[in-house]
Amino acid sequence: MTWELALFEARRLLRHPLVWGAAALVLAVQTYLSRDQQPDLGVDPVHATGLSACLAGAVLMVASLAASRDGRHGMPESLAGLPGRAEHRTRAILLAAPLVAGVAAAVTVFAYLGIRLLNGPVAGRLDPWEPLTAVAAAMLAAALGVAVGRWARWLIAGPMVVAALGVLIIMNTTNGAAGWWLPVMQKYRPDWPDRPSGVHLVYVVALAALFAGLALLRHRVRLAPAAALVAGLGVAVPTGAVAAAEPPVTQPTSGELTIEDVDPRVRERYHGAGTHRCAVRRGITYCAYPGYEPWIPLWEEPVRAAVDVLPAALRARVPRVEQTSLRWYLGEDGGATVIRPTMTWGHPDQRTALAMDVAIWATGVRDADDTPGCDAHGQARTVVALWIIGQVSPPELPRALHVDADNRSTWLASWGPAEVVYAKLLLSTPGAREKVLARWDTLMKPTTTIDQALPLLGLDRKFDAPTGATPCA
Amino acid sequence: MRLTPDTVRSPGNAPESGPESGSESGSGQAVRLAVPRGGAFVVRWRTAVLLVRPLTRAVDWAPLAVVTAFAAALLTLMNAGDPLGGADALLLMRITGTLLGSAAAFALVDAMSADLGPAAVPRWVRQALRCLLAGGAAVAVWFVAFAHVLSRLPEGALFPVGDLMVEMGVCLGIGLASAATAVRYATGRQAAMAAVVVQLALVLATILLPDQLRLWPPTCGFGFWDQAHAFWLGMLPVPYVWLALACRDLRR
Numbered sequence: 001m002t003w004e005l006a007l008f009e010a011r012r013l014l015r016h017p018l019v020w021g022a023a024a025l026v027l028a029v030q031t032y033l034s035r036d037q038q039p040d041l042g043v044d045p046v047h048a049t050g051l052s053a054c055l056a057g058a059v060l061m062v063a064s065l066a067a068s069r070d071g072r073h074g075m076p077e078s079l080a081g082l083p084g085r086a087e088h089r090t091r092a093i094l095l096a097a098p099l100v101a102g103v104a105a106a107v108t109v110f111a112y113l114g115i116r117l118l119n120g121p122v123a124g125r126l127d128p129w130e131p132l133t134a135v136a137a138a139m140l141a142a143a144l145g146v147a148v149g150r151w152a153r154w155l156i157a158g159p160m161v162v163a164a165l166g167v168l169i170i171m172n173t174t175n176g177a178a179g180w181w182l183p184v185m186q187k188y189r190p191d192w193p194d195r196p197s198g199v200h201l202v203y204v205v206a207l208a209a210l211f212a213g214l215a216l217l218r219h220r221v222r223l224a225p226a227a228a229l230v231a232g233l234g235v236a237v238p239t240g241a242v243a244a245a246e247p248p249v250t251q252p253t254s255g256e257l258t259i260e261d262v263d264p265r266v267r268e269r270y271h272g273a274g275t276h277r278c279a280v281r282r283g284i285t286y287c288a289y290p291g292y293e294p295w296i297p298l299w300e301e302p303v304r305a306a307v308d309v310l311p312a313a314l315r316a317r318v319p320r321v322e323q324t325s326l327r328w329y330l331g332e333d334g335g336a337t338v339i340r341p342t343m344t345w346g347h348p349d350q351r352t353a354l355a356m357d358v359a360i361w362a363t364g365v366r367d368a369d370d371t372p373g374c375d376a377h378g379q380a381r382t383v384v385a386l387w388i389i390g391q392v393s394p395p396e397l398p399r400a401l402h403v404d405a406d407n408r409s410t411w412l413a414s415w416g417p418a419e420v421v422y423a424k425l426l427l428s429t430p431g432a433r434e435k436v437l438a439r440w441d442t443l444m445k446p447t448t449t450i451d452q453a454l455p456l457l458g459l460d461r462k463f464d465a466p467t468g469a470t471p472c473a
Numbered sequence: 474m475r476l477t478p479d480t481v482r483s484p485g486n487a488p489e490s491g492p493e494s495g496s497e498s499g500s501g502q503a504v505r506l507a508v509p510r511g512g513a514f515v516v517r518w519r520t521a522v523l524l525v526r527p528l529t530r531a532v533d534w535a536p537l538a539v540v541t542a543f544a545a546a547l548l549t550l551m552n553a554g555d556p557l558g559g560a561d562a563l564l565l566m567r568i569t570g571t572l573l574g575s576a577a578a579f580a581l582v583d584a585m586s587a588d589l590g591p592a593a594v595p596r597w598v599r600q601a602l603r604c605l606l607a608g609g610a611a612v613a614v615w616f617v618a619f620a621h622v623l624s625r626l627p628e629g630a631l632f633p634v635g636d637l638m639v640e641m642g643v644c645l646g647i648g649l650a651s652a653a654t655a656v657r658y659a660t661g662r663q664a665a666m667a668a669v670v671v672q673l674a675l676v677l678a679t680i681l682l683p684d685q686l687r688l689w690p691p692t693c694g695f696g697f698w699d700q701a702h703a704f705w706l707g708m709l710p711v712p713y714v715w716l717a718l719a720c721r722d723l724r725r
Contacts, residue, residue, distance in 0.1 A: 025678075029677070061666070061669070061670075065663055069663075072663060073660070073661050154539050155579070156536035156540060156572070156575060156579065156669075157539065160572060163572055164543070166568070167547065167551075167565070167568055171551075
């Protein structure tokens with residue numbers, strides 16, 4: 001009888017609009033959120049776990065409604081005359097709800113990962129436990145929902161448990177130590193230490209068994225549910241403790257950083273020997289962290305566009321393009337490498353940032369070492385630098401560029417609308433590259449003003465472009 | 474709906490009470506009202522006043538009580554001993570508001586609603602009273618929670634009281650209106666869960682909009698906060714109009 005009931009409940013749950021609606025919504029939202037990010041198999045499954053928590057919330061409410069259904073609609077009196085007891089119904093829902101929840105989560109997570117794989121070159125290393133945790137978290141939510149539905153009289157209890165867990169999960173962005181006691185830890189960055197994902201998966205499954213036993217114990221004390229409860233507790237406590245013992249990532253503070261500031265778990269990965277895999281493409285060396293080599297052609301495109309307009313002498317000695325984790329970057333190479341893609345790729349600003357790295361290196365518009373920030377107004381090479389960047393994205397006023405999920409990068413030189421407009425004019429002038437290359441040395445002198453350069457570039461004078469008080473050296 | 478009966482039966486002895494509280498409600502006395510010359514409005518007003526006590530007993534207060542206890546625990550235990558950050562306080566107030574709105578919606582479930590067609594008191598009066606009772610209690614609890622959060626904020630923190638009240642007003646209205654609609658079509662307590670579901674769906678649908686359209690700015694007073702709250706203010710009447718429509722009689 002339990003099987004027939006379980007099948008009935010499974011069909012009912014599968015048809016529930018909250019279950020498939022949440023699954024579709026989660027998939028759509030997660031795909032939308034990562035629309036301009038290149039797939040990274042280290043991070044994407046963790047993000048999928050985070051949003052699968054939304055699906056788990058919906059499942060929890062539906063399961064608690066299903067478990068408490070026989071207490072509503074005047075059912076207790078009608079059901080009292082039937083052979084099946086409440087315990088059968090609980091057991092049936094406990095069979096059906098985690099199954100349906102697991103299937104819904106699996107479809108969502110694997111569909112999402114499939115969409116990601118089609119999105120472009122895939123980087124990073126897949127941790128197979130992460131997508132499985134997303135599935136297990138939904139199953140845990142189903143078992144917890146049944147327990148809540150059986151033990152709490154009030155229907156509002158389901159949403160309340162969802163809200164409580166939701167707040168804790170959302171507020172747990174720093175991966176604090178106690179965070180691993182939560183079923184889902186949704187924040188992760190590619191350059192953070194590895195997660196204790198395997199032991200955490202065991203913890204989540206044990207919690208599901210615990211709550212399933214707890215739900216059945218509502219009716220009467222029997223061996224199987226009591227054993228499930230004790231076993232669940234016996235596994236969940238040590239595994240939870242092991243995961244929670246993993247210290248949170250140490251976020252470097254600002255100021256002078258040393259190797260001591262780098263989290264010991266990633267020191268070898270970012271500062272050991274042979275951290276990068278390099279490839280030479282058309283005379284430029286590109287170095288990526290292991291697993292990120294598929295992104296090299298993506299970096300090559302903006303770098304190439306910017307480098308191609310430079311004089312041949314410069315093109316022959318373009319510095320290495322080296323992927324850098326800005327979180328753990330200590331500046332130890334003293335500026336030898338200047339073109340730095342970061343740990344993520346896809347935001348349009350990141351292309352601009354690479355072109356800007358090329359432009360800064362080629363034109364030498366940079367501040368003196370001791371005083372950050374300088375005034376690039378009125379200098380001819382500022383217009384040339386903006387024109388080089390313009391090969392990749394339209395020139396604009398100084399602003400912080402999105403180079404990473406946690407980092408913004410600003411070129412510490414200031415310029416104004418006049419420089420931007422002249423750079424745009426230069427971009428639309430036919431034969432501009434030849435004119436720039438012919439007068440490159442003159443244009444690159446810090447003392448050459450825009451007014452002096454306009455005739456060389458074949459542009460008409462349209463604005464005043466005075467030089468600033470603290471011009472860039 | 475222009476009936477002006479000279480006798481209005483106090484609904485205490487059953488019609489308004491849900492199954493949970495039916496046994497407690499009222500003594501069944503008929504209350505005699507002299508119809509004043511002023512007409513139906515005065516009668517209705519006095520009937521509504523008479524209905525307050527039995528309805529107070531009929532309403533299921535358990536969800537509000539549970540959510541109140543939960544909110545108290547949440548607001549006290551979160552970062553206990555330390556001042557609350559502005560963003561955390563904002564999140565907590567929004568979650569408390571959403572849950573209180575959902576809990577208040579349970580008051581709209583009237584187990585007798587199908588049989589009350591011929592009752593002398595129109596449905597909208599009864600439903601409006603239920604909204605006022607439970608909504609008033611929810612707002613009162615929310616104000617206490619708000620006062621507590623304000624006392625825990627660090628000195629000089631920016632926390633716009635009025636804007637958050639508008640947000641809360643819209644959320645409560647949406648909760649009540651969706652439950653009021655659901656109880657028209659479904660019987661049983663679970664109809665009130667429509668409040669949770671509709672709020673959840675709307676939050677999920679709006680939380681990830683781009684910054685310019687974002688309705689839930691995460692930092693008080695920054696970014697597009699003012700524009701978002703101008704929109705919230707404009708939206709304020711919508712759920713209440715919807716609620717008024719949903720509280721009409723079942724058959725017309």
